[in-house]
Amino acid sequence: MKAKTILSFLALTVATTGMQAQRIKGSDTVLPIAQQTAERFMALNPTARVTVTGGGTGVGISALLDETTDIAMASRTIKFSEKMKAKAAGEDLEEVPIAYDALAVVVHPSNPVKQLTRQQLESIFRGKITNWKQVGGDDRKIVVYSRETSSGTYEFFKESVLKNKNYMSSSLSMPATGAIIQSVSQTRGAIGYVGLAYVSPRIRTLAISYDGKHFANPTLENAVNKTYPIVRPLFYYYNKKDSVSVAPLIDFILSPAGQEIIKKSGYIPMK
Incomplete structure (x- = not known):
């Protein structure tokens, strides 16, 4: 980080003595790092809330x-319709990339399938492939779990994996990442997708290939070296009129200390 930026951060940190309470809301994917960096920020600035x-x-x-x-925490870029709403309201929003995240495709631990191509994933989530035996697994119906339409993860998966084609109408929409993990862990034929930091022993990840030849597992290392293909940026959005009040918090998450928290949490830092 440049010396000027560090000095700015230190000055803004001092300025938080009279800082108003800050509210952060949005993406469940961003939630863990937002919580952890906010907690550390408040520990360093006891008057901050x-x-x-x-x-x-x-x-x-x-x-x-x-x-x-x-x-606003976001796991996708702002939509055109949202930009228009902001413009109509006379609001000018600023976008700040804060980290990257790999999106893991997950199945029940008992599932023998180890890898899938993007084309196979598209066919599964669009309802063209309906039984695991069609992709080398057991003779078992595939149960598709997805996030709800307001989720940035839902939008990114649709864009990157489905190439903007529609999900199958019978996919089961889950309100949060935790609900997908719970459902997949309890359903032998299940498949879903979650942020890398949410991966747990309760579910198993699949190796993915976009070219049909080179498969990679969703790990932090593979996401950083770009061998794993389903990677996306994560954002903070704020109204420019609130720049002064939100600057200390945003500067902290972008600082070396904030980015170290992001890395330790299983996300990919900006640098």
Whole structure:
């Protein structure tokens, strides 16, 4: 980080003595690092008050437009329709990339399938492949779990894996990442997708290939060296009129200390 930026960060940290409470809302994917960096920020600045809640990217951006949150967490870029709403309301939003995340495709631990191509994933999530035996697994119906439409993870998976084609109508929409993990862990034929930091022994990840030849598992190392293909940036959005009040918090998450928290949490730092 440049010396000028560090000095700016230190000055803004001192300025938090009279800082108003900050509200962060949105993406469940961003939620863990938002909570951890906010906790560390408050520990360094005892007078600061930061609240962090999830609900999905769309919920966070809507809250930002309604001025019921100060920062929106997002796992996708802002939509054109959301930009138009902001413009109509006379609001000027700023986008700040804070980290990267790998999206892991997960199945029940008993599933013998180890890898899938992007084309196979597209066919599964669009309802063209309906039985695991069609991709080398057991004779078992595939149960597709997805996030709800307000989720940035839902949007990114649709864009990157489905190439903007629609999900199958019978996919089961889950309100949060935790619900997908729970459902997949309890359903032998299940498949779903979660942020890399949410991966646990309760579910198993699949190696993925976009070219049909080179498969890679969703790990931090593979995401950093770009061998794993399903990787996306994560963002904070805020209203430019609130720049002064949100700057200390945003500068902290982008600082070496904040980015180290991000790395230790299983996400990919900006640098």
